[in-house]
Amino acid sequence: MRQQRGGVGAGRREDDPVLLTRAVNRAFRFVRLAEFEIFFVLFFLIAFFLFKDLMSQPQYNQLFVKKPDLDNPWP
Incomplete structure (x- = not known):
């Protein structure tokens, strides 16, 4: 007959996963x-x-701020 030993997890069945394993499995299932x-x-x-960092550079920001030259007849 098999001897029962005390200690951590003594009352747990062999095939019952621990709480951490179940939490990780549920997280992977959700992903x-x-x-x-x-x-x-x-x-x-x-x-x-990426767009925010690109538009924060000064040379790109001038495209939106600079007013067109009104003396030039060509668009």
């Missing part, structure tokens, strides 16, 4: 379920920050 939405949001966040 697999919401993969498209996560990539969609990440794409727009990256595009926003």
Whole structure:
């Protein structure tokens, strides 16, 4: 007959995963379920920050601030 030992996890069954394992498995299951939405949001966040950094440079900012020359007849 098998001897029961005391200690951490003594009352737990052999095939019952621990709490950390179950939490990690649920997190991976959620990522697999919401993969498209996560990539969609990440794409727009990256595009926003790249565009914001690009437009914050002074040479690009002058395009929006500078007024056109009114004396020049050509557009």
